[in-house]
Every structure is written in structure tokens, then in C-alpha cells.
Amino acid sequence: MKVTVWNENLHEKTHPAVLENYPGGIHGYIANFLKCDDVEVRTATLDDEECGLTNEVLEDTDVLIWWGHMAHDKVPDEIVDRVQKAVLSGMGLIVLHSGHHSKIFRRLMGTTCNLKWRDDTKERIWTIKPNHPITAGVDETFVLEPEEMYGEGFDIPEPDEVIFLGWFNGGEVFRSGCTFTRGHGRIFYFQPGHETNKSFQNENVQKIIKNAVRWACPIKKNIELVCPHFMPLEK
Numbered sequence: 001m002k003v004t005v006w007n008e009n010l011h012e013k014t015h016p017a018v019l020e021n022y023p024g025g026i027h028g029y030i031a032n033f034l035k036c037d038d039v040e041v042r043t044a045t046l047d048d049e050e051c052g053l054t055n056e057v058l059e060d061t062d063v064l065i066w067w068g069h070m071a072h073d074k075v076p077d078e079i080v081d082r083v084q085k086a087v088l089s090g091m092g093l094i095v096l097h098s099g100h101h102s103k104i105f106r107r108l109m110g111t112t113c114n115l116k117w118r119d120d121t122k123e124r125i126w127t128i129k130p131n132h133p134i135t136a137g138v139d140e141t142f143v144l145e146p147e148e149m150y151g152e153g154f155d156i157p158e159p160d161e162v163i164f165l166g167w168f169n170g171g172e173v174f175r176s177g178c179t180f181t182r183g184h185g186r187i188f189y190f191q192p193g194h195e196t197n198k199s200f201q202n203e204n205v206q207k208i209i210k211n212a213v214r215w216a217c218p219i220k221k222n223i224e225l226v227c228p229h230f231m232p233l234e235k
Contacts, residue, residue, distance in 0.1 A: 001038055001039050001040065001062050001063070001213070001214070001217050002040045002041075002042075002060055002061055002062045002063075003031075003034055003039060003040070003041045003042075003061070003062065003063045003064075003065065003213055004041075004042050004043070004044055004052075004053075004057060004058075004061040004063075004064050004065070005027045005030045005031045005034070005041060005042070005043045005044070005065045005067075006027065006043075006044045006045070006051070006052065006053065006064060006065065006066050006067065006068075007025060007026045007027035007030075007043070007044075007045055007067045007068070008045065008046045008067070008068050008069065008070065008071045008074075009025050009026075009027060009045035009046060009047060010046065010069075010070055010071055011026075011069065011070065011195045011196075012025045012026070015195065015196060017195075017196045018195050018196060021195075021196070021197070021198050021200075021201070022200065025043075025045075026067050026193075026195065026200065027043040027044075027045060027067065028043060029200055030065060030067075030200060030209065031043050033200075033206050033209075033210070034209070034210060034213060039213065042057070042061075044057065046071055046074060046075070050079065051075060051076070051079050053079050053082060053083060055082065058082060058083065058086040058091065059086075061086070061091055062091065062092060062217045062218060063091065063092035063093070063094060063213050063216045063217050064083065064086070064087075064091060064092070064093050064094070065094045065096065065209070065213075066093065066094065066095050066096065066099045066102055066104065066105070067096045067097060067098075067099055067193065068098065068099050068101075068102045069097075069098040069099075069195065072101055072102050072103055073103075075102070075103050075104075077103070080103045080104050080107055083104050084104065084107055084108065086185075087104075087108065087182055087183065087185035087187065088182060088183030088184065088185055089183065089184060089185070090183075090184040090185055090218035091185055091218065092185060092186050092187070092188075092213070092215075092216025092217055092218060093108070093185060093186075093187045093188075093216065094187075094188045094189075094190065094209065094212050094213065094216060095187065095188070095189045095190070096190055096192075096193045096209075097148075097190075097191060097192060097193030097194060098193075098194075099189075100113045100115065100150075100154075100156075100189065100191075101113055101114075105189070108180070108182050108187060109156050109157055109180070110157065111155045111156055111157060112155045113154070113155055113156055114154075114155045115150050115151060115152070115153070115154045115155070115174070116149070116150070116151035116152070116153075116172065117148060117149055117150050117151065118148070118149045118170070119146075119148050119149070119194070120146045120148075121145075121146060121147060121148065121149040121168045121169055121170060122143065122144075122145040122146065122147070122168065122169040123143065123144045123145070123147040123149070123166050123167070123168050123169075123176075123192070124141055124142070124143050124144075124166070124167045124168075125141065125142055125143075125144065125164050125165070125166050125167075125176055125177075125192070125204075126140070126141050126164065126165045126166075126167065127139070127140050127141065127163070127164060128162065128163060128164065128165050129161060129162075129163035129164075132161065132163045133211060133214065133215045134163055134177070134179075134188065134208060134211045134212050134215050135163055135164075135208070135211070136207075136211050137207055137211075138204050138207055138208055138211070139204055142202070142204045144192055144197070144199050144202060144205070146194075146197050147192055147194060147197055147199055148194035148197070149168045149170060149172055149174075150166070150174045150176075150191050151168065151172035151173065151174050152172070152173060152174055152175070154174065154175055156175075156178070156189075157180075159175065159178035159179055159180055159189075160178075160179045160180055160181055161178070161179045162175045162177070162178050163177045163178070163179065164176040164177030164190070164191075164208075166191060174191060175191075176190065176191040176192070177189070177190050177191070177208070179215075184218065185216075185218070186215065186216040186218075187216070188212045188215065188216055190208060190209070190212065192205055193205075
């Protein structure tokens with residue numbers, strides 16, 4: 001299985017706490033806990049040529065993990081087109097935290113993907129689909145503190161499944177883990193992962209991302225689509 005972890009890698013240059021929490025950057029940290037005998041991981045960032053997402057890289061990627069926050073608009077539309085085509089052709093996509101506002105996620109959802117938010121809160125995540133492959137071995141409930149609050153309403157289309165729910169100490173709730181299918185590709189959105197917090201160090205969070213990679217991995221990719229053209233949705 002071949003996984004590419006994409007991250008803007010910009011907070012790492014301006015917020016010392018990010019590198020303190022995640023040596024090597026968020027992308028490097030996630031890549032390190034994903035690596036195992038049958039998982040080959042590469043990383044890519046905004047500063048790489050073609051954002052590190054060349055046609056060759058995407059053709060050699062089974063699952064793409066996406067973390068973005070402060071530079072969604074810096075990702076060229078031609079790269080978004082390329083990633084969209086790869087997902088529709090079967091590549092898995094895992095979108096983390098503030099990646100909900102990335103061009104690629106909004107493109108694939110066809111909505112604003114807006115939500116409510118505030119920082120420095122306590123979150124309790126509940127596993128509500130204990131028989132789902134992504135929840136295998138995950139505790140029924142676990143706490144992340146601090147974590148950034150994301151609250152409903154979350155402007156996304158109806159998910160295929162909601163498998164995690166988040167509750168915050170201000171009373172807000174959120175669909176913290178949702179699955180979607182677009183074309184031949186599987187998509188998982190997972191809410192935790194604010195850059196100055198330590199959520200990616202949490203054992204349950206790591207297990208969820210590992211499970212999601214295996215769930216999203218295609219049986220086969222590069223299926224010839226009926227329509228080979230991919231028109232961006234209106235903004």
C-alpha cells in the first residue's frame with residue numbers, strides 16, 4: 001500500500017509549538033506512525049514542485065492524506081483537478097481537521113463546508129459505528145484536551161456514514177468522522193488535529209488514521225471513467 005501525506009508545512013515555519021509537538025512537521029509525524037511492513041509512505045508539501053502532487057506521484061498513491069489550514073488558496077486549481085481525477089478513479093482521500101476548507105474537499109463535497117469553531121476546548125469523541133473497519137480497536141469514547149471546537153451546522157452533503165461524534169465542553173456537537181464515496185474513490189473526513197495541540201499523538205487518533213488508510217485503499221485504481229473531463233464546481 002502506498003500513502004502520500006500532504007501538508008502545507010507553513011505553520012511549522014511560524015509557530016514553534018508545531019515542531020515541538022510534531023518533529024519533522026505534521027506530515028512527517030503522520031508518515032512516521034503510518035509506516036509499517038506493508039505501508040510505504042511519502043510526504044509532499046506546498047513548497048514542492050507542483051505541490052509534490054505530480055501525475056507520477058498520484059498514479060503511485062493508493063491513499064492521499066490532506067492537512068491544510070492557512071493557504072488553501074495557494075493550491076493551484078490544476079492540482080485540485082488532478083487530485084479530483086485521481087479520487088474519482090479510485091484513489092482514497094483522508095481529509096484532516098481544517099482540510100475541510102481545502103479546495104479539494106469543497107470541490108468533492110460541492111458545498112461551502114463551513115462550520116462553527118473556537119479554540120482551546122475539551123473534546124470527547126464517541127465511536128457510534130463500532131462495527132466499522134475504521135473504528136476497529138478504537139475505544140468507545142476518548143478525550144482530547146485541548147482541541148479546537150468544530151460545531152454544527154457543518155455544511156456538507158449527507159455522509160455515507162457518520163462513525164464518530166464529537167462533544168465539546170461548551171455543549172457543541174459535531175460529526176467528527178464521516179465517510180463519502182465519489183466516483184470509485186472513498187473519502188474519510190476526520191475532525192481532530194489543530195496544529196498547536198497534540199491530538200495526533202493520541203493512540204486512538206493514530207489508530208483511526210491507520211484504519212482509515214486501509215479502508216480507503218482501492219482494490220484497483222485508474223478505472224476508465226465514462227466522462228474523462230473534470231469540470232470545477234462553481235465557487
